[in-house]
Each structure stands twice: as C-alpha cells, then as structure tokens.
Amino acid sequence: MAASAAPSPSSGSIRRVVAASLIGTTIEWYDFFLYGTAAALVFNKLFFPTSDPLTGTLIAFVTYAIGFLARPLGGVVFGHFGDRVGRKKLLVLSLLMMGGATFAMGLLPTHASIGVGAPILLTVLRLVQGFALGGEWGGAVLIVSEHGGDRHRGFWASWPQSGAPGGNLLATGVLALLAAVQSDAAFLAWGWRVPFLLSGVLVVVGLWIRLSVSESPVFLAARAARQGRRDEAPVVQVFRRSWRQVLTAVGARFGENISYYVLTSFLLVYVTAHLGLPKSIALNAVLIGSAVHFVTIPAWGALSDRIGRRPVTLIGSVGMAVWAFAFFALVDSESFVVITAAVTAGLLLHGAMYGPQAAFISELFDTEVRYSGASMGSQLASIVAGALAPIVAVELLRDHGSSFPVSLYLCAAAVVTTLTVAFARETRGRDLARTSAAPAPAPGYDRQDAAGTLSA
Numbered sequence: 001m002a003a004s005a006a007p008s009p010s011s012g013s014i015r016r017v018v019a020a021s022l023i024g025t026t027i028e029w030y031d032f033f034l035y036g037t038a039a040a041l042v043f044n045k046l047f048f049p050t051s052d053p054l055t056g057t058l059i060a061f062v063t064y065a066i067g068f069l070a071r072p073l074g075g076v077v078f079g080h081f082g083d084r085v086g087r088k089k090l091l092v093l094s095l096l097m098m099g100g101a102t103f104a105m106g107l108l109p110t111h112a113s114i115g116v117g118a119p120i121l122l123t124v125l126r127l128v129q130g131f132a133l134g135g136e137w138g139g140a141v142l143i144v145s146e147h148g149g150d151r152h153r154g155f156w157a158s159w160p161q162s163g164a165p166g167g168n169l170l171a172t173g174v175l176a177l178l179a180a181v182q183s184d185a186a187f188l189a190w191g192w193r194v195p196f197l198l199s200g201v202l203v204v205v206g207l208w209i210r211l212s213v214s215e216s217p218v219f220l221a222a223r224a225a226r227q228g229r230r231d232e233a234p235v236v237q238v239f240r241r242s243w244r245q246v247l248t249a250v251g252a253r254f255g256e257n258i259s260y261y262v263l264t265s266f267l268l269v270y271v272t273a274h275l276g277l278p279k280s281i282a283l284n285a286v287l288i289g290s291a292v293h294f295v296t297i298p299a300w301g302a303l304s305d306r307i308g309r310r311p312v313t314l315i316g317s318v319g320m321a322v323w324a325f326a327f328f329a330l331v332d333s334e335s336f337v338v339i340t341a342a343v344t345a346g347l348l349l350h351g352a353m354y355g356p357q358a359a360f361i362s363e364l365f366d367t368e369v370r371y372s373g374a375s376m377g378s379q380l381a382s383i384v385a386g387a388l389a390p391i392v393a394v395e396l397l398r399d400h401g402s403s404f405p406v407s408l409y410l411c412a413a414a415v416v417t418t419l420t421v422a423f424a425r426e427t428r429g430r431d432l433a434r435t436s437a438a439p440a441p442a443p444g445y446d447r448q449d450a451a452g453t454l455s456a
Helices: 011-046 053-084 087-105 117-147 153-161 163-181 184-191 193-210 217-225 234-241 243-274 279-307 309-331 336-354 357-362 367-387 389-400 404-423
Strands: none
Touching: 011 053, 011 087, 011 117, 011 153, 011 163, 011 184, 011 193, 011 243, 053 087, 053 117, 053 234, 053 367, 053 389, 087 117, 087 193, 117 153, 117 217, 117 357, 117 367, 153 163, 153 279, 153 357, 163 184, 163 193, 163 279, 184 193, 217 367, 234 243, 234 367, 243 279, 243 309, 243 336, 243 357, 243 367, 243 389, 243 404, 279 309, 279 336, 279 357, 309 336, 309 357, 309 404, 357 367, 367 389, 389 404
C-alpha cells in the first residue's frame, strides 16, 4: 500500500503523537543525562573517591559509558518486539524501566556508607538506564514518522529529537538551581539526590500522556499484511538485507554523538577541573545553549523537508569540523558570556545534524524491520561515539594538558559524518508504508527516482 493511499493524519492527531513522544523522550533523556552531569560533578567524589580529581572523574565517566554499552542490546530487544507487537507498548515499558532506575539512584548509599557495593549498585542501575534508552529512541521517532505524511516528516519527526536537549535542559537546570541555593557541602550530602527522586513524578506524567496515543497506522497495516506469514526475526532480516543502512545510520550519528557529549558533559570537566572556574558557569552555559538547541532542532527538521536531509546534515557536520577549534579557544577566555556563546553556536551546528536524523534513519528501513534497524544503527553509534567521547576527551586533556587534541578528535568525528552523508543518497519523500515485497532500500534514496533505484 502506498503512503499516498493512506488517509492523511489530522493535525490534531499528529500533534498528540508528537506531544507524547516529545514529553516521553524528554523525561528519558533527563534521566540519562542526569547521570552524565552528576558523573562530572558528584559521583567522582561520592562513589569513586581518589586522590586525583581527574582520575575520579574518568572512572565515573567509565560507568557513564557502561550505560551506552547496554543501549544496542536494548535496541535489539525492543526493536524485535516493537516490530512484532507494536511501537506503543514498548515505549511505555522503556519509560517505566528508565524512570525506575533513575529513582533508585536517588536512594543509593554512597561509597562512604557501604564501600565498593555503592559503585556496583550504581553501575547496575546505569545498565538498566542504557537498556531502556536503547529502545526509546527508535520507537519515539518511528511512531511520529509513521503517523505523519511524507511532506512534513522531517519537521514532525524532529520534535522527539528535541527531547534530548529538553532532558539535558531539565537535568542541568535542576542541578544548577540546587547548586545556586545550597552550599557545596549540602549539595554533596543530600541535594544531588533530589533530581533523581524527581524522576518518579515525571514518569507518572509521561505515562499518562504516552498511554493516550494510538498505535502507528503504518505498523498496523504491515502486521495485518503479515498475518499467516512466517518471517525471520527482524534482527536477522536487518543483518541480511539492511546492513548497509545500519552502517549509514552509524556514520551519520558519529560526529553528532561525539560533538554533543564534548559540548555538554566534557565541558563541565574542562571548565571546573582544567580552568578552575565555578561549576555554575558551565552549568548555566549548557542551560542557555540547550534552550536554544531545543527550539531550533525542529527548524532544521523543517528545512530538511524543503532542501533534503543530506544538505542540512552537511551544514552541521562541516560547520562542526571548523568549530571544533574555535570552541575551546573561546572557552579558554574564562568569560561566562563568551563560553555561553561558544556552547550555543556549537549546539546550533549539532542541531543541523540531529534535526533531520530521525526522518533520515526512519526512511532507510522497511516497515517490518524499521524499529530494529533504526535502533541498531543509532545505538551502535552510541557505543563507538557517544560512550567513548567523554572518556577520550578526559584522557586527551590529562595526557596533553591542552584542548588541542580534543579539538582534533571532535573535528575527525565530524569528518566521518560528512563523508558518510556525502556518499549517501537522499531519502526525503520516501514511502514509509513499503514492505519487504518492495526492493530493498539502500543507504539513501533519490526522491526523484520513483522506482526506488538502489545506490551502490
């Protein structure tokens, strides 16, 4: 069935789906980013105490990376069942798992209380967070992509992407507020627990909204067409027919992932441990930058509906390759205004890569394997890129005592995304209702090629 033959969604229904996905992803990213911010500011002291502050921070970031290692497994499991039983049920489960793990972190005893058991429990809960987030991204962007039509898919699908800066904004904002009204001693004693416990309230709100939306009509049609047919598991189908698309998704996310964690999580370490400035400067800079990031991501998504996914992504990746060197030079000024401008400009370029990404990756895969393929591609990138970014950056800073190697690392990551997207083909306007009966998609798609010509 062609997408054009399906009834067009009403503006009210698509807005409800977008709102449910945005609020859910914001809460899940709040939970996930809260750990990263706490790893830079708190966990290095309370759970991984060492004589060297950078070493303690590095160990804390290793457990931060462990959450990323669980994300591909979550992507495979959630993707399999999401392609079999539906997007909505799995999105509800991911929200419950993420919120429960984050709330439990707020109740954990510290290293001073129970010794080595504290970091072990923290690491286990981080694994649960990563597993849940591995299934969240694919489901959230797909349920929006599959509800909306072809013409404005980039715009609508970019809204769940805003959940990432929205969650970071919320997490950083809560921590910045607590840091402003509490002494350092009070914050370390109990104040850091408040944002984690707040997750319990946010999850209740998110569930109420997420349960109100309907299942994807594209998925329901594909499931009905599959009745009585015995297919291979979605993950097997992805590796057999769509491995090129998975690699394309990984490459497209590579520079985007690394740049985001360098601009946000690593910045907190750089400003406090290297420049010796108060943590409030970095927190407030990220807070302001995330607010701008949040509102501009949909604008980039809308632009990709007009000129294509590839050109918009290339604006961001090429720009980030250059900005990698200007960024730290501006941060070294130690001026709050200049640091904030540097972070904001960097996040604007990141948004150009991130905004079109949901539609671009969704358009790479057939309906029967779309949840599995999109989740695997995005989450594999989280291991090779996002998980290692703060660790590599901290190691480079510790070994060289300079930001220049970090700039080279950031630039190289942006070049990987630039080359990947430059050699991919445009996906804008692709029919999301296609099934495996149609020709297998390639790493990209020429919108003018009505026959769906494969790229080399």
